[in-house]
Amino acid sequence: MIGRLNHVAIAVPDLAAAAATYRGTLGAKVSEPVPQPDHGVTVVFVELPNTKIELLHPLGDNSPIAKFLASNPAGGMHHVCYEVEDIIAARDRLKAEGARVLGDGEPKTGAHGKPVLFLHPKDFCGTLVELEQV
Ligand code: CO
Secondary structure (H helix, E strand, C coil), rough: CCCCEEEEEEEECCCCHHHHHHHHHHHCCCCCCEEHHCCCCCEEECCCCCCCCCCCCEEECCCCCCHHHHHHHCEEECCCCEEEECCCHHHHHHHHHHHHCCCCCCCEEECCCCCCCCCCCCCCCCCCCCEECC
C-alpha cells in the first residue's frame, strides 16, 4: 500500500547550524528556511536524488515539535513520510488493521499542499508516520 519515501523529518534546535551541516559537511542541496506558520514550523528542505530531508524548527507558541525538542534537545528524527495513492482508502485499511490514526482521523492539508495523516508511533516501531496522498 505505501509507496515511495517522500521525506524524513528531523527536528533541530538550531536551523542555521543544521542547514550548514547538510550543505557544507554533507554537500547536499539545501533550501533557504521556509516559515510555515500554519504548521508551527520553519523548514529547510534538503533535496537528495531519491527523497527529501526536512529540517524542522519550532515556529510560534504551539509548535507540534516543541515537546519533541524539549525531550530531545540535540534534535532527532521526528517522522518519516510515505506516499499513498488514496489517503482515505489507506486510512480505512489501517483502522481496520487496528492502527491508530492521530487527530480526528480526517486528512489535513500538509506542508506540500497535499492531504496528510499521521499514525501513532506505538503502532509503527516507535516511529511517527506521516502518509501523504500524491
Ligand atoms: Co512531514
